[in-house]
Amino acid sequence: xxxxxxxxxxxxxxxxxxxAAAGLVSQAEGGPLAFVAVHGAIVSTRGAAGWAIxxxxxxxxxxxxxxxxxxALLAARNVFGALFALLSTTAGVVSLVWTLLLQTRMLxxxxxxxxxxxxxxxxxxxxxxxxxxxxxxxxALRPYFSVQAxxxxxxxxxxxxxxxxxxxxxxxxxxxxxSPLPSASPAALVFFGVVALLFFAIAVHCIRHRxxxxxxxxxxxxxxxxxxxxxxxxxxxxxxx
Numbered sequence: 195x196x197x198x199x200x201x202x203x204x205x206x207x208x209x210x211x212x213x214a215a216a217g218l219v220s221q222a223e224g225g226p227l228a229f230v231a232v233h234g235a236i237v238s239t240r241g242a243a244g245w246a247i248x249x250x251x252x253x254x255x256x257x258x259x260x261x262x263x264x265x266a267l268l269a270a271r272n273v274f275g276a277l278f279a280l281l282s283t284t285a286g287v288v289s290l291v292w293t294l295l296l297q298t299r300m301l302x303x304x305x306x307x308x309x310x311x312x313x314x315x316x317x318x319x320x321x322x323x324x325x326x327x328x329x330x331x332x333x334a335l336r337p338y339f340s341v342q343a344x345x346x347x348x349x350x351x352x353x354x355x356x357x358x359x360x361x362x363x364x365x366x367x368x369x370x371x372x373s374p375l376p377s378a379s380p381a382a383l384v385f386f387g388v389v390a391l392l393f394f395a396i397a398v399h400c401i402r403h404r405x406x407x408x409x410x411x412x413x414x415x416x417x418x419x420x421x422x423x424x425x426x427x428x429x430x431x432x433x434x435x
């Protein structure tokens with residue numbers, strides 16, 4: 195993996211973690227749920243809203259590069275998990291691009307004084323798809339985290355998907371208002387907190403194990419803890435413990 199993409203992806207993982215933490219604090223203080231240029235049911239019309247969409251797109255693509263590299267490292271141990279993580283990451287990027295395109299259209303409509311009611315529902319659906327694929331990506335990368343990261347991190351990846359299912363159930367069967375974003379519920383607070391913690395832990399993990407991401411390595415020796423790396427004379431046989 196080129197050093198530029200590695201450091202850019204790691205930096206944007208930290209950026210996403212900080213943004214999720216900021217959103218968590220804002221919701222805890224009673225503020226509406228926000229995502230890039232959309233704040234509750236209101237679309238920001240400031241000049242920074244357009245730049246926020248561009249930065250979110252770059253951050254999503256750079257972060258996905260780190261996740262794809264983790265999927266490549268996982269391929270030596272779990273091919274199905276690596277393929278599932280790759281497909282989930284790709285679908286997450288597509289969902290992010292579609293969501294940001296909808297936000298761009300909503301921003302243009304608001305600046306021209308038009309109503310964006312129907313597009314708001316498409317934005318809600320795209321955002322829920324994004325949350326689903328991000329949760330599935332964390333779940334698919336769990337074998338990688340269980341080998342290369344701490345047990346706490348490998349356990350945290352189980353939380354986003356059930357929380358997402360709870361948020362989806364609340365929006366389908368409980369909530370009655372139409373909004374481009376889900377309501378700020380306790381499940382949403384915990385979801386943002388777990389996502390912030392996961393991206394922060396991924397950034398720290400990438401810095402600590404940067405040799406696996408930058409250098410050309412033997413993936414099976416890195417991921418398979420059963421390989422005996424002690425020196426042996428030529429012709430000896432190593433058995434799994």
